[in-house]
Amino acid sequence: MSERIKCCDRREFLTTAAAGAGLALLPGIGLPGAGKVWAKPAASVTPASTPESLVKVLYESFTPKQREAVCFAWDHAGPEGGPLRRHVSANWDITEHYVTDDFYNADQKALVRSIYEGIYNPEWVERVDKQLDDDAGGFGEQNSIAIFGEPGSEQCELVMTGRHMTVRCDGNTTPNFAFGGPIFYGHAAEAFDEEATHPGNVYWPQAVAANALYKMFDGAQRDVALVRTGMPGESNINFRDPQKHQGIPVGQLSADQQQHLREVLAKLVEPYRQSDRDEAMNCLLGQSVEGRSGLEACHLAYFAEGDIGDDGVWDNWRLEGPSFVWHYRGAPHVHVWVNVADDPSVRVTTG
Structure with a gap:
């Protein structure tokens, strides 16, 4: 298996009608460690929104071509024959388009960011941002997503991957597994070969x-x-x-x-x-x-x-x-x- 797994061909991005998903582009804010300016979701997407509810909003905002690229059946086969949603690696792309790509519009990027923040303990978001800064140039730069099943149904899961990251958002709809399935985290803080005390390593x-x-x-x-x-x-x-x-x-x-x-x-x-x-x-x-x-x-x-x-x-x-x-x-x-x-x-x- 190659170090990175590409699951979809690159497709032309079509601009989505974000207003139909209940979103409006607001002035951007700098997010810690992201190295980018991200738009806020609209006020209707409240701080109390769960990551799962945001996955549904994101899904509903997709164009047909976006859905074709990043949305799959629940048991879509992965590289080893088992369900792709059960795969885990230290460094991989579950789909081809990174979160920072123009493939996603500003509202969708902001939603992905909000989903990511919701998966983590709020006290850890800044530390995970540091890991992404050190390992991948910032949040979204080398992170890709896939959605399995249909949001709002009994089986739905969003998976986010990248260098030193596999995390999942499933709302406890995945049978048997905690975290929605196997997860991965890591960090190379200052060098590939770290010193004995691992200076700066968040984990x-x-x-x-x-x-x-x-x-x-x-x-x-x-x-x-x-x-x-x-x-x-x-x-x-x-x-x-x-x-x-x-x-x-x-x-x-x-x-x-x-x-x-x-x-x-x-x-x-x-x-x-x-x-x-x-x-x-x-x-x-x-x-x-x-x-x-x-x-x-x-x-x-x-x-x-x-x-x-x-x-x-x-x-x-x-x-x-x-x-x-x-x-x-x-x-x-x-x-x-x-x-x-x-x-x-x-x-x-x-x-």
């Missing part, structure tokens, strides 16, 4: 918290938790037989260690909106194996491989349960692959 504090837990382990626990060889490939996030999970069983941690792991988990989900955080936690509560359930059904592994600076601060680590994978690869820069569901039989495609 490195997650690893700092995870390593603080490792420091709480006694010698025997560290021996079990640290995997010296056999780190899974970073994109290997389909659910595995629990017998193949690596590291230390969470059920073997002390009460204070488990509490710290819950705090790490809170940091992992913190960038996303509350409804997605809640959905992920509900999926996690359903984990069950060998009499353990919830977080205790997971394993936590730290990998000696890829220790930048040989400082014993583990850049690569993985929290894994029967239908839960959060794989953090911190070398040479941060890549994080996430697959959370309530059914271990569901499959995703990666690449």
Whole structure:
């Protein structure tokens, strides 16, 4: 598979009748980190509008040619044969047109921006903007979108992709999956090969918290938790037989260690909106194996491989349960692959 996936041929853009979607172009405002001036949606699109309701407005504003380029049936096939909406990658274009392209008019660009902001925790939008500035020249410059299903129906999802980004907006209409399906986030803050402390990396504090837990382990626990060889490939996030999970069983941690792991988990989900955080936690509560359930059904592994600076601060680590994978690869820069569901039989495609 090529590094970038192109799913549609470039087509001529036809100007849309934005007024029919209830929008009016207002004076532009500078958005943090975007490097562009974006129009505000009309006042009728209120701050209380959900990302899903904005997806519907966006969909209704599209011309036939725009719909042909970015709108697909719910189970439209992807590059590996499974549904395209279940694909995830570190760097890909789900459709050909970037958000900043003239393919979209100003109102549509503003709507996409509002949907993007709504997917994230408001406290994280500026940090994700920084990631996009550093990695892709700003929001929308290398981000493309696709809509699967019809907004307002029982099955609809918008997917946004780009360098170091796959995020989804589904309003909990996607069966089994949290976040609407597998997601990806990453950051190369100052260089492709980052220093051991990952200066400026917005996601490195997650690893700092995870390593603080490792420091709480006694010698025997560290021996079990640290995997010296056999780190899974970073994109290997389909659910595995629990017998193949690596590291230390969470059920073997002390009460204070488990509490710290819950705090790490809170940091992992913190960038996303509350409804997605809640959905992920509900999926996690359903984990069950060998009499353990919830977080205790997971394993936590730290990998000696890829220790930048040989400082014993583990850049690569993985929290894994029967239908839960959060794989953090911190070398040479941060890549994080996430697959959370309530059914271990569901499959995703990666690449």
